[in-house]
Amino acid sequence: MSTKTEKPGLFGLLAEFETTQAVFDAANAVRKEGFTKVEAYSPFPVEGLWEAVGHKRTWLPVLVFIGGLTGATCAFFLQTLTAGAHPDSLDPLLDGTVSTLTGNMLSFNYRMNIAGRPFFSWPAFIPPIFEMTILFSAFTALFGMLILNGYPLPHHPLFNNKKFERASSDRFFICIEATDPTFDREATEHFLQGLKPLSVTEVPL
């Protein structure tokens, strides 16, 4: 495609489909054609559509794992440093570092003798560790997802297209964005028409 006839102010081309099977087949065709700046929209999650559009995997799982690990570590040390072992028992190993670091602020004053159990009662520490792992991973998942998706986003060009309103009720859409390197106003529209959509419309910026 040598000549780019892309009009200024065009976000992309929106193809409308009636069934999951149709949008799924179309997504596969679009991916095979080599388009990369593509997004599919559906009123409910369609299994496999994400892969069919050709989305690459994100860093989110890694972030969530790190978040969970952070939560577990925080909870472990929170409990160990307040109610667990006494600094005197740790310092011989750590050469006085614990006392220097904590000073009087964390002086292990929350050690409680509960029915004669050891201060470092790790089985009792596990539920808070578990909860903090879940909390930190859930927050990382939520906020990480929002940030990676580019939120907060007050407005999206797709809402300029009237037809798109039905994406939240009963229609499936595939949008090839104008920033795609192989995007060509006529050729892409022709290609989309070949996928037998209900309609192909422009999405103005």
Next chain:
Amino acid sequence: MSNPTEIPAVTLDRIETGRTLALRIALGGLVGSLVIAGLFEGTGQFLRSYLASYVWVFAFGLGSLVLLMIQNISGGVWGYAIRRLLEAAAGTLPALAVLFLPVLLGFTGLYDMIGEKQLITKTVEEHHFEAPRLYEWAVPDAVIQNDPILQRKSGYLNVPFWIIRSAISFALWIGMALWLINLSDKQDRENDPSRRAAIKQRMQAISAPGILIFGLTIMFISTDWVMSLEPHWYSTMYPVIFGFSQLLSSMALAIIALVAFYDVSPFDKSMSRNHLRDLGSFLLGFVIFWTYISFSQFLLMWSANLKEEVPYYIARTTGGWEIITTILGFGHFLLPFLLLLFRETKRRKEIIWKIAAFVLVMRFFDIFWQVAGAFHHGHLSIHLLDLSTLAMLGGAWTWVYLGNISKRPLLPLHDEREDSLPIYGV
């Protein structure tokens, strides 16, 4: 495409190879067990080892039946992929009922040569030490009189009622399994879509109460078979651990079986890595839940520190048992958990089946910890019979299981989920 009702020769070959191997292992285990038990040990140790191995093998039968019922109700492509494998495993329940019979020997008074009068002065432990049997509470009534707790429990923990409960449970499980398999056969042969839908509804109508029946029966069975090995101990969490572990074992086995036939017809055309990923995700969730319930039981008893409850854990964290306990913590939870977190380990057949097999090994460690731990308080004892009975029962069960697999097409013929396969096949 060839006739879908026929199983391709490659698949049959593979099943035959597996069956021959399983039969050899079973016979080796049988001969080994008989020789060791007959010449050196007697029936006592044989039955103790047999029970542990039996509980491990039994999990595949009942757990698969429950997974089968769950997927009948929930739907989902994962269920379509392993439905036939689950049916084949659930179909082994009659064989498992036969294999259960030796456990009944655990009640026989082979050792009761002591007179009534002597019994009256003995405690249950003393008598059990002199005349060991599988179930301590099954000592003669004269001895029970000396133990107020067991005396109170004797309305439930007595031999006839125990046998009745097991018999009823087996009857219910076998009935449901055969019924579901029979309906599945009918569905395969039925060409009329509306009647196929009716069959599917029937399957769902059996499955929903079936899961409830599983929950109720497993409460009795877990108490009877394993928890009553230590009749003074009790845990309301134990039936959950016992019942749920069966789903874990069955899911691991289904993954191994699916991978074993992954590259032959009909799986080669219809399975994708995403099926394995789904099953792997189940395995991950099941491993986490096993950890959750097992650790909860421990934490509650450790916190309460009551003398009725805590001896169970003292007996299993001293005298060498702490090795097994530690292995369980790392091997049954941490290692599979970390490995299964990664998507690619679940999607690659050469990796996922190894994790599943490792989980099955850990399942035996867990059952051994529960069952053998009850007989050898505070000193770890691993007997050759533990391994030979495991080989015997594992081999025999696999032989029956593979036989069931070879009887019918490896994928159901008229499952409506078939249609969603292309969507899933990216």
